[in-house]
Amino acid sequence: MSLLPVAEAQARLLALLPLLATEPVALRDAAGRWAAEPLAALRTQPASDLSAMDGYAIRHADLPGPWRVVGESAAGHRFDGAITAGDAVRIFTGAAMPSGADCVLVQEEARRDGAVLTLAGDGPRGPGGNVRRRGLDFSCGDPLVAVGEQLTPQLLGLAAVAGHAQVEVRRRVCVAVAATGDELVAPGSDLGPDQLPESNGVMLSAMLAALPVDIVDLGILPDRLEVMVEAFAGIDADMLVTTGGASVGDHDLICPALTAAGAEIDFWRIALRPGKPMLAGRMRDTVVLGLPGNPVSAFVTAHLFVLPMVRALGGAAMPWPTPVPAVAGSALPANGDRLDYMRATLADGVATPADAQDSSMLRTLARAQCLIVRQPHAPPMAKGERVDILPIA
Ligand SMILES: Nc1nc2c(c(=O)[nH]1)N[C@H]1C(S)=C(S)[C@@H](COP(=O)(O)OP(=O)(O)OC[C@H]3O[C@@H](n4cnc5c(N)ncnc54)[C@H](O)[C@@H]3O)O[C@H]1N2
Numbered sequence: 001m002s003l004l005p006v007a008e009a010q011a012r013l014l015a016l017l018p019l020l021a022t023e024p025v026a027l028r029d030a031a032g033r034w035a036a037e038p039l040a041a042l043r044t045q046p047a048s049d050l051s052a053m054d055g056y057a058i059r060h061a062d063l064p065g066p067w068r069v070v071g072e073s074a075a076g077h078r079f080d081g082a083i084t085a086g087d088a089v090r091i092f093t094g095a096a097m098p099s100g101a102d103c104v105l106v107q108e109e110a111r112r113d114g115a116v117l118t119l120a121g122d123g124p125r126g127p128g129g130n131v132r133r134r135g136l137d138f139s140c141g142d143p144l145v146a147v148g149e150q151l152t153p154q155l156l157g158l159a160a161v162a163g164h165a166q167v168e169v170r171r172r173v174c175v176a177v178a179a180t181g182d183e184l185v186a187p188g189s190d191l192g193p194d195q196l197p198e199s200n201g202v203m204l205s206a207m208l209a210a211l212p213v214d215i216v217d218l219g220i221l222p223d224r225l226e227v228m229v230e231a232f233a234g235i236d237a238d239m240l241v242t243t244g245g246a247s248v249g250d251h252d253l254i255c256p257a258l259t260a261a262g263a264e265i266d267f268w269r270i271a272l273r274p275g276k277p278m279l280a281g282r283m284r285d286t287v288v289l290g291l292p293g294n295p296v297s298a299f300v301t302a303h304l305f306v307l308p309m310v311r312a313l314g315g316a317a318m319p320w321p322t323p324v325p326a327v328a329g330s331a332l333p334a335n336g337d338r339l340d341y342m343r344a345t346l347a348d349g350v351a352t353p354a355d356a357q358d359s360s361m362l363r364t365l366a367r368a369q370c371l372i373v374r375q376p377h378a379p380p381m382a383k384g385e386r387v388d389i390l391p392i393a
């Protein structure tokens with residue numbers, strides 16, 4: 001069977017996703033979610049001309065003074081009157097400019113004796129000096145956040161000052177995770193000679209924990225068709241992620257078990273190393289991803305498929321990991337017909353692949369800081385040439 005190119009597999013998977021309902025979330029709880037509706041400014045910021053410094057609001061035409069101090073304007077308590085020739089108002093950072101004043105004399109350049117103020121420096125350069133004009137940051141109605149943008153702390157601060165208390169986002173994504181394999185036991189268990197501590201579920205849950213996800217842990221399923229079918233048939237989740245049993249051996253039962261549980265398999269086996277035996281489909285309202293059992297294959301396919309799909313379900317406009325340029329730290333051999341992701345360290349922009357790239361080796365994965373991306377049929381590459389990497393640390 002020919003292998004499906006990775007980009008095609010990603011596009012097909014995206015097409016399988018349902019559109020999740022939206023919910024309003026308080027800004028303080030919205031970090032990391034994606035805006036499901038655009039946010040426009042509900043107010044103008046600043047709403048009035050404000051002082052940018054502590055000092056005295058004056059008319060620039062009155063320089064070089066002296067002035068008579070006629071009142072005070074503080075943030076939250078403006079000076080209600082208007083000033084005329086020779087008047088100054090004591091003013092603080094963030095306070096509204098009094099009517100008639102057009103600049104602020106900073107207090108370091110002023111000398112005050114009772115109500116009399118004299119110049120003790122150069123003074124503001126011109127009208128508007130040390131003043132933040134109304135609307136300097138944004139005006140009411142300005143578009144501020146686009147649909148699909150991730151809500152960073154900075155955007156949430158912007159939304160708050162723009163007058164919003166909450167933001168509409170897609171509801172949290174429910175992901176069921178199952179490890180499969182007769183050899184697997186819970187981490188820390190006493191081990192028989194053919195047993196292995198389960199690690200893929202641990203790693204996947206940790207990868208998902210950084211996203212707005214509720215995880216349903218299905219634990220470890222044995223390589224028994226009827227047990228798997230029963231576990232899968234009762235699932236109520238947006239996504240089911242399995243690891244193991246995806247290949248072609250007699251005990252690789254994920255494909256038949258999912259099919260028997262009502263899933264339609266959309267594709268199986270992709271042109272990716274590691275990660276070739278991945279499969280994907282849909283089981284009623286649940287998107288299904290069957291990841292290979294080898295730990296590095298599970299990690300790479302989670303990075304390229306599971307996390308992007310969770311982001312897309314969450315409403316992300318840009319769900320994919322973005323390659324960045326680096327320099328090859330050693331010569332790289334010609335690549336075969338699969339898109340290859342090589343574990344590598346990264347120092348000062350130089351990506352050096354690990355000597356061994358076997359997909360069972362978690363220690364090299366744990367110490368890798370990036371994956372070097374090699375396109376199918378890429379020619380050999382010399383040390384020092386430019387490569388694309390995906391940062392993972
Ligand atoms: N004849 C062929 N054999 C294999 C092929 C192939 O095309 N033809 N593909 C190979 C590739 S590539 C991969 S990747 C593996 C993936 O196979 P499975 O998805 O069926 O994975 P398993 O056989 O169940 O396990 C593989 C390996 O990983 C260990 N494992 C599984 N689950 C976990 C877990 N949750 N935690 C830790 N370790 C796990 C398992 O013990 C095996 O050692 O197939 C190749 N074979």
Ligand code: MOO
Nearest residue numbers: 274275276297359
């Ligand atoms: O593609 Mo497999 O994931 O080489 O080990």
